């Protein structure tokens with residue numbers, strides 16, 4: 001019954017989620033955006049080319065020529081020179097026209113090639129200097145800044161730069177790890193509101209000129225891809241958390257009636273995540289509606305998520321998206337993935353946070369069901385997406401980086417225990433607060449907090465593809481007044497390593513339900529347990545802790561013969577024998593078996609079996625050849641059985 005419920009829930013969840021995911025993927029692919037870190041390097045500047053400097057701040061002034069999509073802008077970057085550089089390269093799309101360029105207020109010749117601005121430094125500026133670079137420019141951005149119609153057929157003016165489009169609308173160091181403080185001064189027509197990062201420090205209206213000037217300042221370091229704007233004749237609703245964090249909601253006027261069902265829970269979510277992850281890290285939180293990803297997606301712009309307007313439908317069924325984006329304030333914005341190869345540090349964490357919110361506000365079983373749904377969605381979509389590791393994935397925006405990584409965090413929690421896991425999470429947040437981290441940083445924190453080596457865990461789950469595919473068999477045998485429960489496991493995956501993981505076995509016996517926990521470390525494993533009541537039903541991983549597929553290979557025929565005296569069977573004929581002995585071995589459960597022949601002095605004279613066997617009957621022939629006539633002992637061992645059987649050889 002429980003499985004059926006999960007399956008039904010799963011399909012409902014998929015139906016709901018499909019438009020969002022489908023559009024999300026479609027939008028990326030339509031725009032020809034990079035699918036993988038490697039492809040990204042071909043399209044945009046290489047991640048590591050422009051090194052030796054650090055952008056400290058961006059001061060960005062943009063006049064938005066609404067209703068036209070063009071802009072006229074001036075961006076000033078404050079740049080610390082960390083090394084001696086002959087040339088400074090700033091990423092900037094060649095599709096926008098540069099009007100003038102200044103370094104420390106001195107006009108410079110504009111040298112722009114291959115989506116970058118080239119600024120000679122040699123002989124003038126050196127290591128340790130801080131310079132300002134001002135770029136005045138205009139044009140209609142092709143990416144990064146977008147104009148799209150909402151469901152009410154009105155244009156919304158908003159940005160969406162992840163992963164690599166920031167340079168499409170402002171000059172920047174286009175990498176996730178170079179974080180800086182940002183100031184945006186937006187000049188828009190009267191009647192429009194501007195949602196942005198950080199706090200408003202200026203909001204002035206020029207009635208005669210018909211313009212509004214709004215300045216947003218984000219004083220916590222931010223990656224360029226998180227810099228954002230959303231412009232529309234919004235209605236602004238403001239709430240605060242119990243802890244006093246302001247929460248700004250920018251809604252279409254037509255949608256305000258949906259606020260209570262769809263968004264009103266946000267301040268409570270902030271409180272819940274603050275208790276789990278540490279205090280909310282920014283000045284405020286906010287959400288602004290926009291037709292981002294066709295209206296079916298959302299983007300965690302720092303302190304101001306841009307939220308798909310199709311998800312504001314009055315049903316309250318997309319709270320998982322609200323929770324996901326909010327959790328990115330800690331995982332993605334406060335601690336940013338250092339490279340796109342480490343994207344799971346953003347997305348796996350945010351996807352797991354969806355489940356954590358359910359755990360905190362609903363029930364443990366609802367939480368486990370949600371994790372099981374994440375896992376099932378991964379299994380169902382992985383064949384299309386392809387099999388590859390979570391780290392440096394072949395596809396960034398799919399179930400491997402989102403769902404599988406979330407389930408890996410869940411397994412890490414199971415491995416470490418709740419208190420160590422959440423302590424490690426908070427410690428990771430503290431250590432890399434307002435900075436960036438890579439996968440090894442997270443591993444190091446987990447190892448330090450737990451005092452354990454987790455190299456094996458990260459190697460098999462993060463750096464390797466796939467998951468265990470586990471065949472199992474079980475049997476019971478009566479012995480005196482007890483029952484021996486025997487279970488065998490075999491990892492059969494061929495394109496992934498052998499995994500090590502703790503595994504729960506739920507055993508329904510005649511008198512009660514028991515939860516057993518075993519450690520699977522090898523390709524073949526077997527376990528025996530003794531109970532007073534007969535085991536009847538077996539459920540592997542009932543709480544969905546492990547990413548694995550299990551295949552039940554059946555109860556051996558043997559278990560149907562309750563009067564059988566032991567756990568193995570060995571018959572010989574003829575006995576006594578001459579020249580050749582036939583040996584029938586009945587194997588009740590899969591595992592490694594040994595069959596040796598001993599002489600009367602206890603020496604091994606022949607080895608007939610030393611191999612992995614599946615359950616079933618096997619027939620072997622033994623020809624003693626030149627051995628002397630006499631008594632020999634066949635010794636069969638394996639899977640907890642060890643017994644010998646005499647035979648008489650007569651030449």
Ligand SMILES: [Zn+2]
Nearest residue numbers: 324328347350
């Ligand atoms: Zn996300």
